[in-house]
Amino acid sequence: MLGVIFASEYQRKVKTRTFVLVTLLVPLLAVGVGVTVALVSSIDSSTDEAEEREIAVLDPTGSILTALRQADRGGYRFVAAAASAETAKQTVLDGGHDGLLAIPADLDAGFHFYSRQRGSIGEQRALRDFVLGVVREVRLSQHELSPQLRALLDGRPSFNIVRLTDDGEDHGDGAFVIGTVTAMLLMGLVVIYGGNVMQAVMEEKASRMAEIVVSAVRPFDLLLGKILAAAAIGATQVAAWITLSSLLFLAATFAFATFGTAPDGPSAQLAGPAVQDASETLDNLRTHGLIPSPLPVAIALLLLPFGFLIHASVFASLGALYENAVDAQNTTFVAMIPVLFSASIAPLVGQMPDSTIVAFGSLFPFSAPAILPARMLVTDVPAWQVGAGVVLCIAGSLAMVWLAGRVLRGSLLSYGKTPKLSDLRHILFSD
Amino acid sequence: MLEVDRVTKRYGDKLAVDGVSFAARPGRILGLLGPNGAGKTSILRMVTNITKPDAGAIQLDGAPVDRKSQAVIGYMPEERGLYRRMKVHDQLVYLARLKGIDRAEARRSATHWLDALEVGDWRNQPARELSRGMQQKIQFAIALVHSPRLVILDEPFSGLDPINSALMEQVIRDRKAAGATIIFASHRMEQVEELCDDICLVASGKVLISGELAAIKLAQGRNTVALEFAGRDAFLDSLVAAGNVELLKRDAGRAEMRMLNGYSAQAVLDAAQRATESIYRYSANFPSLRDIFLTAVSNANAATEAATPAPPASNSVQGKPMAQTS
Numbered sequence: 001m002l003g004v005i006f007a008s009e010y011q012r013k014v015k016t017r018t019f020v021l022v023t024l025l026v027p028l029l030a031v032g033v034g035v036t037v038a039l040v041s042s043i044d045s046s047t048d049e050a051e052e053r054e055i056a057v058l059d060p061t062g063s064i065l066t067a068l069r070q071a072d073r074g075g076y077r078f079v080a081a082a083a084s085a086e087t088a089k090q091t092v093l094d095g096g097h098d099g100l101l102a103i104p105a106d107l108d109a110g111f112h113f114y115s116r117q118r119g120s121i122g123e124q125r126a127l128r129d130f131v132l133g134v135v136r137e138v139r140l141s142q143h144e145l146s147p148q149l150r151a152l153l154d155g156r157p158s159f160n161i162v163r164l165t166d167d168g169e170d171h172g173d174g175a176f177v178i179g180t181v182t183a184m185l186l187m188g189l190v191v192i193y194g195g196n197v198m199q200a201v202m203e204e205k206a207s208r209m210a211e212i213v214v215s216a217v218r219p220f221d222l223l224l225g226k227i228l229a230a231a232a233i234g235a236t237q238v239a240a241w242i243t244l245s246s247l248l249f250l251a252a253t254f255a256f257a258t259f260g261t262a263p264d265g266p267s268a269q270l271a272g273p274a275v276q277d278a279s280e281t282l283d284n285l286r287t288h289g290l291i292p293s294p295l296p297v298a299i300a301l302l303l304l305p306f307g308f309l310i311h312a313s314v315f316a317s318l319g320a321l322y323e324n325a326v327d328a329q330n331t332t333f334v335a336m337i338p339v340l341f342s343a344s345i346a347p348l349v350g351q352m353p354d355s356t357i358v359a360f361g362s363l364f365p366f367s368a369p370a371i372l373p374a375r376m377l378v379t380d381v382p383a384w385q386v387g388a389g390v391v392l393c394i395a396g397s398l399a400m401v402w403l404a405g406r407v408l409r410g411s412l413l414s415y416g417k418t419p420k421l422s423d424l425r426h427i428l429f430s431d
Numbered sequence: 432m433l434e435v436d437r438v439t440k441r442y443g444d445k446l447a448v449d450g451v452s453f454a455a456r457p458g459r460i461l462g463l464l465g466p467n468g469a470g471k472t473s474i475l476r477m478v479t480n481i482t483k484p485d486a487g488a489i490q491l492d493g494a495p496v497d498r499k500s501q502a503v504i505g506y507m508p509e510e511r512g513l514y515r516r517m518k519v520h521d522q523l524v525y526l527a528r529l530k531g532i533d534r535a536e537a538r539r540s541a542t543h544w545l546d547a548l549e550v551g552d553w554r555n556q557p558a559r560e561l562s563r564g565m566q567q568k569i570q571f572a573i574a575l576v577h578s579p580r581l582v583i584l585d586e587p588f589s590g591l592d593p594i595n596s597a598l599m600e601q602v603i604r605d606r607k608a609a610g611a612t613i614i615f616a617s618h619r620m621e622q623v624e625e626l627c628d629d630i631c632l633v634a635s636g637k638v639l640i641s642g643e644l645a646a647i648k649l650a651q652g653r654n655t656v657a658l659e660f661a662g663r664d665a666f667l668d669s670l671v672a673a674g675n676v677e678l679l680k681r682d683a684g685r686a687e688m689r690m691l692n693g694y695s696a697q698a699v700l701d702a703a704q705r706a707t708e709s710i711y712r713y714s715a716n717f718p719s720l721r722d723i724f725l726t727a728v729s730n731a732n733a734a735t736e737a738a739t740p741a742p743p744a745s746n747s748v749q750g751k752p753m754a755q756t757s
Contacts, residue, residue, distance in 0.1 A: 004528045012517060208512030212573060215479040215506040216529040409481065
């Protein structure tokens with residue numbers, strides 16, 4: 001029976017015009033927006049490139065300006081400023097210079113950069129790092145440093161935290177990745193597709209088919225079929241989005257490579273080192289943190305569907321209680337409370353993995369799918385807690401579907417009425 | 432055979448079904464009658480295993496009603512609809528499959544029933560494009576698509592035109608002839624009277640009358656008289672004033688009445704002959720199902736009122752106890 005309900009529900013939704021449209025339009029829109037942004041920024045950067053920016057430099061030390069010119073960052077031309085700061089600022093305001101860099105006589109004091117536009121944060125940082133880097137070089141070169149001392153100053157040793165476990169050394173810091181990814185994935189799925197479950201159950205009641213269907217199957221089977229179908233529909237849609245977006249992105253990249261110009265302005269050049277840093281960090285994560293031990297990953301994968309099931313059951317119960325979409329929408333915050341609970345515990349896993357609240361979160365069926373695997377990566381979770389977390393989550397999610405089934409069956413008795421809190425007892429506990 | 436034995440169902444403080452017993456036999460149609468809120472739907476939901484009785488037992492062909500028996504029950508509830516966007520044929524196939532029929536057989540049976548109910552041309556249309564009457568025929572087909580042994584129809588004819596009513600009536604008779612047990616819940620007495628072999632009349636969750644319709648009528652006797660006459664009709668007032676009859680209908684030169692307190696039909700004829708100029712028609716009849724229904728319900732209400740302390744100003748009527756036959 002479950003298979004029949006699942007198949008019917010899945011086919012009915014996947015064949016709707018809305019589903020096809022949303023599935024096709026979202027990647028088109030996403031890639032379209034991406035391409036537009038890239039095009040606009042490439043136009044910006046080519047304009048920027050044509051107009052090299054002229055920066056006036058007030059340099060009481062007499063050495064920095066020369067060093068800046070020698071360092072030659074490209075995109076910027078450094079010139080000596082007029083005699084006073086006020087005159088130079090006025091020149092910037094009048095459009096004579098694109099910016100004014102005021103270097104203090106005492107190099108330990110503050111540097112100032114004046115311009116009419118602040119520029120992006122990336123540009124600001126790149127300019128700051130470039131100028132301070134040049135100043136540091138100038139100041140270091142004024143002292144005779146031995147190569148050893150120089151190497152000492154330039155060196156940036158790494159500091160690695162390694163967790164010792166019975167299975168060996170764990171260099172991983174994948175807890176954040178796994179915890180955050182699972183929590184975000186679950187939240188996203190629940191928010192987008194939980195609403196669909198509510199809608200599907202409400203439709204069953206509003207179309208007056210629920211009574212005919214539950215005279216053939218258990219309400220539990222009906223709701224489980226609907227929730228699993230919603231999950232499968234979600235998986236189909238996400239898979240279609242990823243595939244289509246990748247294809248479109250490849251096509252767009254190819255088009256850019258063939259017909260367009262790659263963004264290559266001063267901002268891109270200045271952002272170079274930052275990008276390099278980021279890819280280094282990624283490399284570090286790849287070698288150390290992104291490949292966590294297999295058990296927590298297996299548990300994350302095992303619990304993810306049950307996590308969806310338990311949260312979607314709350315939506316299903318709301319759909320069963322109400323026939324009116326507005327009434328139901330007004331109560332969706334009830335379904336969001338357990339999701340927000342997981343989301344608020346997730347950041348604590350890294351900070352205090354052995355605290356009572358995180359331990360509770362890893363056992364509580366609503367938050368266990370996100371918290372338990374993440375916690376296992378950070379600390380040694382006793383085996384009984386892992387077992388209890390998994391069992392509670394699976395049992396809890398099935399119990400929630402059963403409860404939603406009770407609500408659906410009970411609410412058949414009150415067609416056309418908005419249920420009151422006092423009706424809930426009859427709905428849940430009458431046979 | 433369906434046997435409902437002393438079944439009780441309570442929703443919170445409200446006793447919806449109170450020790451109800453009746454039986455529905457194969458190859459016969461049982462009419463389940465009762466005023467609004469009598470507990471008919473509550474009984475049908477227990478028979479279809481949607482809810483469970485608090486006390487008592489329901490058996491279908493000797494086995495307690497459970498999930499398995501749902502596969503051999505066809506149910507057309509009073510609150511019914513269709514999936515608005517789903518094609519008509521697909522709805523029938525889906526619901527047949529939920530009853531455990533395999534896909535090929537479900538498709539074949541769906542096509543058969545759509546043709547039998549003259550809606551085959553709409554098989555690929557979504558339900559929302561169908562008229563109300565057509566939708567009702569689809570709902571009827573849903574109750575039959577899996578060839579159930581027990582067919583339960585709650586107000587199946589409401590809002591249907593006479594042609595489609597007749598078509599559905601014929602299908603119900605065919606199912607009866609094929610040996611199915613049929614329960615037919617309705618307010619439409621003339622249709623129940625035409626279709627049903629047995630009746631079960633419930634009010635306030637209790638059975639008032641149950642048994643074979645012909646036997647129930649026979650037990651009531653030919654206790655109604657229909658008269659057509661020319662002349663003054665004041666004799667009717669005298670009969671009523673003496674407590675001998677209760678008037679059911681009264682027009683110029685025409686009246687229908689029920690005998691009270693053992694008053695005979697012959698005495699009515701004598702009174703009419705004395706008081707009128709001529710009599711065109713006289714007949715002594717069995718009571719109609721409608722009369723049986725109204726009398727039983729009003730007597731039951733009166734009995735309930737008499738049993739509970741009456742407010743000072745009320746005019747309670749002493750009810751006549753109604754015989755139960757089974």
